[in-house]
Amino acid sequence: SSATELTSEEVVRITRETNYGTWRFQKGWNPLHIVDSEGCYIIDANGKRYLDFSAQLMCMNLGHKNQAVIDSIAKQAQDLAYALPGYTTTARAELSKLLLEVLPKGLNKFFFTTSGTDANEAAFKIARMYTGKTKIIARYRSYHGSTAGSIAATGDPRRWSMEPRGKGPGIIFGPEVHCYKCPIKHTYPECGIACADYLEHMIRNESDVAAVLVEPIVGTNGVIVPPPEYMPKLRRICDETGVLLIADEVMSGWGRSGEWFAMNLWDVTPDILCTAKGITSAYVPLGLCATSEKIGDFFQDHYFAHGHTYEAHPMTLLPAVATIQEMRRLGLVERTRKLGPFVEEKLNTLKSKHPSIGDVRGKGLFWAVDLVKNQKTKEPFNTYADKVSSKALVVDQIAAKTLADGVIMQAWVSHFVIAPPLIITEEEIERGIDTLDKHLHIADEQCVT
Ligand code: PLP
Known part of the structure; x- marks a missing residue:
């Protein structure tokens, strides 16, 4: 029988009885x-x-019911629903060309995933393979996703539920930039952004640091826009210490800040940028891990030990092309x-x-x-x-x-x-x-x- 025979009460009851409601007690879930x-x-x-x-x-x-994005999904389903990721598709090349135009300059090698958390997982592995180092410095006020690596790198208390079974390997936390509630009780601008200095202190006093991971504008943890000199300073610190800068733009990307990516606000290019959400306006699940040329070059002669069945899934790529075209047509940024x-x-x-x-x-x-x-x-x-x-x-x-x-x-x-x-x-x-x-x-x- 078809689902359309279900009453709304039945839809809600069956969902509650057979599905997990996430980040909540199951009792009282009334979707x-x-x-x-x-x-x-x-x-x-x-x-x-x-x-x-x-x-x-x-x-x-x-927004909802964008016809161009809907049409792109129908077209891709008709033409080719799936091809294994070692092959290529026209949408894959079209999207890659557009990404070269809209991403911060210098990010030109792409790995496509199906969500934000697995874009970050890819970034951690790539950073570790590239540098040969292990540690990733994240910040306390942050959320990077719910899978093993990303939740370990999440600074907010959602991480705590995992920690009785051990800390995530190689993750350490530094102070967030949050001028309204500064964790080290400084006042901007007299502080000279001491929180960034402290990150430098951590990098220089820890061994084996591969990368610093930041949400350029912190999302769920309170939409925190750093002072203008923070990100250029962090870029300089990373360059001087040979540590990679990873920008998690899962939420802050795709026009949300009034720039294609929040990193554009300060004209800073990270070594790795991760994104998802707005890349297809959420019509289909797509994530992206984009890296700089030097990282791309490294893997010419080093084995790229990563991949998924649904990586670069054709059904996700043409809608991203349509999304970027629609954003441009409507002048949304x-x-x-x-x-x-x-x-x-x-x-x-x-x-x-x-x-x-x-x-x-x-x-x-x-x-x-x-x-x-x-x-x-x-x-x-x-x-x-x-x-x-x-x-x-x-x-x-x-x-x-x-x-x-x-x-x-x-x-x-x-x-x-x-x-x-x-x-x-x-x-x-x-x-x-x-x-x-x-x-x-x-x-x-x-x-x-
Ligand atoms: N990173 C940031 C900054 C996010 O806001 C989120 C989700 O809210 C994620 C990563 C995880 O993305 P996803 O839920 O697609 O796995």
């Missing part, structure tokens, strides 16, 4: 049954429309850059009205609204410990209210991440922020002065 979508909206089985203020998982940059100051102004107004907002920060269409109990101490309402003890988080209470009002707000521990499809209009941005405005009293009332 929305989504049946349709359009532009910046998704529609549930009751016909209710939701403004998608986070592009789902900060990935549907073109430029448009996002221009919308940045508009969002900033709206969020600053929001902040001035609510004692619970400690900070708003971001770039382009990538913003955080950071909630605090107390403006002076900057103490958050909740921590990760609350999340894994099934406590009702303040951000989740607010997100539930905005959802009831038809606006999807992405909440993480004690902040919201605002990252809508890049096709969003100013009116829709206003509606999203106004809806948050309406429910922030829930946090304001719990502020302690």
